[in-house]
Structure formats: C-alpha cells, structure tokens
Amino acid sequence: MVENDKQTEKKIFEAATEVFMEKGMDGARMQDIANRAGINKSLLHYYYRTKDRLFNEVFEMIFGHMLKKFAPVFDADLTLEEKIRFFFREHITFLQKNPRLASFVLHEINRNPERVRNFIGRIDIGRLWTDIEAQHKDELKKSNIRREDIPQLMTSIAAMSVFPFAARVLVKSILEKMGYDFDDYIEKRKEYAAEFVIGAIRKEKGIREKA
Amino acid sequence: MVENDKQTEKKIFEAATEVFMEKGMDGARMQDIANRAGINKSLLHYYYRTKDRLFNEVFEMIFGHMLKKFAPVFDADLTLEEKIRFFFREHITFLQKNPRLASFVLHEINRNPERVRNFIGRIDIGRLWTDIEAQHKDELKKSNIRREDIPQLMTSIAAMSVFPFAARVLVKSILEKMGYDFDDYIEKRKEYAAEFVIGAIRKEKGIREKA
DNA sequence: GTCTATAGAAGGATAGAC
DNA sequence: GTCTATCCTTCTATAGAC
Structure with a gap:
C-alpha cells in the first residue's frame, strides 16, 4: 500500500526524532526507535539503510528548523x-x-x-x-x-x-x-x-x- | 609498587577525563581510555570497577570544579x-x-x-x-x-x-x-x-x- | 512492505597467569 | 599491579519467508 508507505516512513522519522533528541546519537538505540514507532527493527533499515543516515536526516531537519x-x-x-x-x-x-x-x-x-x-x-x-x-x-x-x-x-x-x-x-x-x-x-x-x-x-x- | 599505583590511577583518570569530555559518556569507549592512558583495558576495571563509576568520578570532579x-x-x-x-x-x-x-x-x-x-x-x-x-x-x-x-x-x-x-x-x-x-x-x-x-x-x- | 531469525561485530567485564 | 585470553551481552545490519 502506497498510503501506508508514507505513514510508516513518517512514523519512523517522528519516533527517531524523539529518541535522538532524548538520548543523542550515541545513546539512541534502533530498538527504541522501532518500539516507539510500533514497528519492527528491520523496517528501520528498509527505509533508512543505516542508523547514521536516519540520524542525519533527523539532524538536518531539526537544525534547519532552528536556523529558520x-x-x-x-x-x-x-x-x-x-x-x-x-x-x-x-x-x-x-x-x-x-x-x-x-x-x-x-x-x-x-x-x-x-x-x-x-x-x-x-x-x-x-x-x-x-x-x-x-x-x-x-x-x-x-x-x-x-x-x-x-x-x-x-x-x-x-x-x-x-x-x-x-x-x-x-x-x-x-x-x-x-x-x-x-x-x-x-x-x-x-x-x-x-x-x-x-x-x-x-x-x-x-x-x-x-x- | 605503591608509587606506580598512584601514577597509574592518575593516568587513567586523566585519560578518562579527556575521552569523556570529547565523546560524552555514551560515545566514550573503555578501549580508547586504555589506549590514551597507555595501559591495558583490564586495568581500568581493576581501579574503577565499571565504566559508570569511572564516569561518575570524572563528572563529579569536573562539575565541582566548574561550580567552584x-x-x-x-x-x-x-x-x-x-x-x-x-x-x-x-x-x-x-x-x-x-x-x-x-x-x-x-x-x-x-x-x-x-x-x-x-x-x-x-x-x-x-x-x-x-x-x-x-x-x-x-x-x-x-x-x-x-x-x-x-x-x-x-x-x-x-x-x-x-x-x-x-x-x-x-x-x-x-x-x-x-x-x-x-x-x-x-x-x-x-x-x-x-x-x-x-x-x-x-x-x-x-x-x-x-x- | 513487513516480519522472524540470525549473522557479525563491538564493547564492557571477568578469570587467571605472572 | 599488570597483562592475555575470553566470556557474555548488546547492538547494528542483513537474509529470506510471507
């Protein structure tokens, strides 16, 4: 379902934002993010490949938002x-x-x-x-x-x-x-x-x- | 050697201070600290038992120093x-x-x-x-x-x-x-x-x- | 797209020789 | 007190079924 794709990707991104903000890159766990998004750990990698990429997208969003x-x-x-x-x-x-x-x-x-x-x-x-x-x-x-x-x-x-x-x-x-x-x-x-x-x-x- | 005890403990503490300041608790690695102190990883545990204790001592020193x-x-x-x-x-x-x-x-x-x-x-x-x-x-x-x-x-x-x-x-x-x-x-x-x-x-x- | 299972690596911690 | 070897857990990442 294409509808669900966006839904899931968005849910992951939001969950990741929360966890990274709370724990920082080093303290954050992919498992926590998956749990908070209510999905499986593997899906994180399906959408964002690595923790590093996921973090980068989150950081750029937040930093950009702040500068704006x-x-x-x-x-x-x-x-x-x-x-x-x-x-x-x-x-x-x-x-x-x-x-x-x-x-x-x-x-x-x-x-x-x-x-x-x-x-x-x-x-x-x-x-x-x-x-x-x-x-x-x-x-x-x-x-x-x-x-x-x-x-x-x-x-x-x-x-x-x-x-x-x-x-x-x-x-x-x-x-x-x-x-x-x-x-x-x-x-x-x-x-x-x-x-x-x-x-x-x-x-x-x-x-x-x-x- | 009692002389060396203090020496080593101090070297560890100083190396730990540097690494923790650079990487934070979550990002710091015991191996990094051992390397920087020029000793073996096990010695860290011999002197400070766990990473957490080591970090706490470093943090208290720094925070206290700052408040002073x-x-x-x-x-x-x-x-x-x-x-x-x-x-x-x-x-x-x-x-x-x-x-x-x-x-x-x-x-x-x-x-x-x-x-x-x-x-x-x-x-x-x-x-x-x-x-x-x-x-x-x-x-x-x-x-x-x-x-x-x-x-x-x-x-x-x-x-x-x-x-x-x-x-x-x-x-x-x-x-x-x-x-x-x-x-x-x-x-x-x-x-x-x-x-x-x-x-x-x-x-x-x-x-x-x-x- | 989503899940289960698992590989593979890294890191903290301990046992035991010296 | 210091080292080597190794255990055990945790974590990222992938393979493969559905």
Missing part, C-alpha cells in the same frame, strides 16, 4: 528594538515547545563539527550580515556599535534565549530549590531578555557620550 | 559592578582553558537529571542567595532590581559567559566565515560581557526613573 527561526530577524521591516522584542518572543516560545532541542543541537554540533560546516557552507551569511548592517546603519551608529561588536551582540542575544534551555535541568533545579517556578521564569524571560539587551545597547551610547 | 569557579562571586568584598567584571574575566578565562567543558557538562546534565539534583542537594543555595541579596541590597534597589528578577539576572550572566563555548563550533564557523577570529572574539568578550550586563542593569534604573 532566525530568519525573520533578517528581513522583517522593523526597527532594531522591535526586532529584538520580536525575536525573543518568538524564539523563546519556540524553545518552550521543544525543550530538548537546544541541548541536543549543541551536543551534536560539537560531537561532529563537519556537519555544521557543511550546513553553514550552504548559507550566504555574508549577505545576511550586510543586510543587518544596512538595515540598521543609523541605529547602530546612534548606539555606538562598531562593526567588530556585531558578533558580540549577536551571540549575546542568542545566549539570552538559548542558555536557559541548554542548561534546563540545572537552572530548573536551582530555581525550584529557591521557590521559583521554571515555566513562569521562562514566560517572564520573553520580555526580560528583550529589555535587558535593549538596555545594554542604549548604555553603549550613554557611556561614550559622557566620556 | 562561581564561589568568588558570593564572598568577594567587591561592589556589584566589580564582581561582574571579576566574574567574566575569571570565568571566560577558565572556559578558554577548558573549551569542551561547557558542552560536556550541559549534555551530561540533561542526560541524567538525577546526578544534578544530588549535587545541588549538597549545596546550601538558600544561603548563597541571601548572601548576595544582603551584600548588594542597596545596589539592587538603586538599579530597581526586584527579588523576582534575580534568577533572570543570574542566568543572563551565566549565559553571556557559557554560550560561546557551548555553541563553540557553530559560533566559530560563522565568525570565521565572516573574517573574524574566534580566539580574538573570546578575548574581547571578557570585557564586552561585563559592560553589556552593567549597561543592562543601569538601564533598569534609567527607564523607571523616566516613567
């Missing part, structure tokens, strides 16, 4: 501050729905650098970069952000959003021991992170004007 | 701003010397939450927390930082320092494609991160004074 979440930042017709608020709202909500994603991607990236380079190679980052610079030339100048500071700023923004999820278990443990609720903390972070970054940027201007 | 790096923040006789500058200088330098540490710890933490809870259980976090609050009561009030914002601030500080290393391969790939040097970026981050956070905090005051 950054896209609006590069073309939205918004001011820099609006973009920052927009980004944190969307991105943290995305990670909220996929709490294991950050940790999974970071681990697998470091485990196999080649994969990342392949991926990065396919993107025209130079283009995105100059777009950002062009779009916000005035704002960057007003905030006294030099070209060489852009990597610092970009990674700081990513850090504010990703870290709480990447260190989820640790942060959650500590917060709960102090009587805070993790979900509530994340919800509040959408706004906090935006104001934090905007404040940091405004300050660059302030300090240098005084000097 | 946060200690000065809680008792140093410095102002809040001085502490922030001190922290980033010390902590980023520490991660610079152990570039795989962040990624390793984050992965293993999420893979086995129980381990973290054990560890956290042993620390009197409540005490540390109230110390921080007491030490900087006036400064926190001046910057209009409410008690409920402390988790946001603390995780933001950790994020600024840890993220570039946790996402090392990705950040490095992108920066290099744009003509930046990663090591240079990290070196500059020691100061950038501090000023970024201090700016963000000052701003909380500013915004609310205007309103």
